[in-house]
Amino acid sequence: MTHFLITTGKAPSSSDSSIDACSAEPIESYDLRFHIAGIFIVLLTSGFGIFSTLTLSLYRQKLKSYQTIIANILLLFKMFGIGVIAGTAWIHLLPDAFSQFSSPCLEQSWKAYGPAKSTVEFFNVIPASHGAATDFDQSLSTSRGLPTIILELGILFHSLIIGITLGVTPDGSFSTLLGAVCFHQMFEGMALGVLIGSLGNLTASTRLILGLLYPLTTPVGIAIGIAVRNSYNSNSSHLIILQGILDSLSAGILFFNTYCELNE
Secondary structure (H helix, E strand, O other), X not given: OHHHHHHHOOOOOHHHHHHHHOOOOOOOOOOHHHHHHHHHHHXXXXXXXXXXXXXXXXXXOOOHHHHHXXXXXXXXXXXXXXXXXXXXXXXXXXXHHHHHHOOOOOOHHHHHHOOHHHHHHHHHHHHHXXXXXXXXXXXXXXXXXXXXXXXHHHHHXXXXXXXXXXXXXXXXXXXXXXXXXXXXXXXXXXXXXHHHHOOOOOOHHHHHHHHHHHHHHHHHHHHHHHHOOOOOOOOOHHHHHHHHHHHHHHHHHHHHHHHHHHOO
């Protein structure tokens, strides 16, 4: 330490270490071909998840002798998928939101805001909200597509972030993260496919659009991540704020919708 003081004339300040902590981290090893292959792996997995149950939901009326079996299978996939969605909100999105808003790379005003107050308000509001939704269930029966569309939007926000993260992930942890994303996308897609298929007031083209948006979003995110990998800085204050807001929004949407689905 003495030698350092003599050489430089001053000790490193806390602001210097803070700047270093918020600088971009170099990617040590990156297999571009494997990452590009990941785009198609996630696309196929997500597409299989949502279109398998969506197709079963749409055609189960024509398979009259298997209606009961198909209904039970769809219910199983729906409940398991909703569990995955709820687990994602509780275990991944909400802790990530807290982590983003407590980052040392943010200004103190953002740290003071945080998601804590919003979380407390959520637990106060949701019982009343669900009661209101139950009271007006009959009047809202013709617009059942809205909660499902909102749920898909929440999932799409999260999927885009996950895709970008996967695209900039180095080789050391890419395989593990890719496997986890594929598992998550497949079962989440199965639940979403059942929900979309149960909406009787949608046209075939609307169902197709909703079905295609889900498997395409994460691969698009991966492609963006691959494109910006050399300039991507996960410690950027602007990126941290954006990710924290999107994580919070997604968590709130998934909380409310999964809660309502499980209590129908």
